Amino acid sequence: MPRKNSDTKLVMKIAFIGAGHVSTALGLYFKNKGFEIQGYYSRNPKSAQKSAQLTGAHPYASPEKLINDSEMIWITTPDDQIENVVRHISNLPVPQKKDKLVVHASGVHSLSILNPLKEIGYQTACAHPLLAFSDAVSAQEKLNDVWFGIEESKEENPKLVDFFKKSGNKTVTIDSGKKIIYHAAACVLSNYLVTLLNASYQIFEKSGMPKDDIQKATRPLLQSVIDNLKNKNCKDALTGPIKRGDENTVRMHIESLSTFMPEMKELYTLMGEETRKMLQEEV
Numbered sequence: 001m002p003r004k005n006s007d008t009k010l011v012m013k014i015a016f017i018g019a020g021h022v023s024t025a026l027g028l029y030f031k032n033k034g035f036e037i038q039g040y041y042s043r044n045p046k047s048a049q050k051s052a053q054l055t056g057a058h059p060y061a062s063p064e065k066l067i068n069d070s071e072m073i074w075i076t077t078p079d080d081q082i083e084n085v086v087r088h089i090s091n092l093p094v095p096q097k098k099d100k101l102v103v104h105a106s107g108v109h110s111l112s113i114l115n116p117l118k119e120i121g122y123q124t125a126c127a128h129p130l131l132a133f134s135d136a137v138s139a140q141e142k143l144n145d146v147w148f149g150i151e152e153s154k155e156e157n158p159k160l161v162d163f164f165k166k167s168g169n170k171t172v173t174i175d176s177g178k179k180i181i182y183h184a185a186a187c188v189l190s191n192y193l194v195t196l197l198n199a200s201y202q203i204f205e206k207s208g209m210p211k212d213d214i215q216k217a218t219r220p221l222l223q224s225v226i227d228n229l230k231n232k233n234c235k236d237a238l239t240g241p242i243k244r245g246d247e248n249t250v251r252m253h254i255e256s257l258s259t260f261m262p263e264m265k266e267l268y269t270l271m272g273e274e275t276r277k278m279l280q281e282e283v
Helices: 021-032 045-055 063-069 079-090 111-118 136-145 158-167 176-190 192-206 211-230 247-260 262-280
Strands: 013-017 036-041 058-060 072-075 101-104 123-129 148-151 171-174
Touching (some): 058 063, 101 111, 123 158, 148 176, 192 211, 247 262
Parallel strands (some): 013 072
């Protein structure tokens, strides 16, 4: 059973199968929250060693010893490897399975992918952090404010509840039958926002703005959009010609794109149509 320290907060030995940006950032963050990071296992030993070194943990040569030494085991491999990892764990000789909580951090896979482990005695859960992990060190600095997507379950797991109570992170419950569309929404926000920015940079460059200046010059504009969204819904945070009802400006934009960047016209038009729909929606 998990040990408790003098202030009755839950102390738990945490380990990771998979040693990339996500697991390293989580390890750094959970360590700062007072949890003990036991170690990392990866098919790439150098990755496990690097993550372990950063978090003051142990690199493991086998998942068997890692699981036996730990109480909470996070599976943070790429999504298409989780099923194989689960199959491998299910064949390992782990005597105290009922005391082990296995958590996968995938946004697309449901909790059911861990059913083979649940059936043989493990506790299981999924907890997807709503954050873009491009760099482990910078990501862990943002994790204080991150919400974790927790899949709806018939029974609340006390260990998981206590864990997030101590970490201080809020959680949002996801319908198990709609996990994939939840992940699609996260991808639209974190992936396609970058794609949209890249499209705007290309248009700025076509206007004659020096390429090397575009990102720096537009950063205050981007930050102002993010700031507007902090305390307003999307409709209220919106600015620009469609919000003002300036149809002539929109028409001029489309004509200009048709002349100079016809490949961008469809994207601009599509985003304009979605913007109009948003403005027509009732709050």
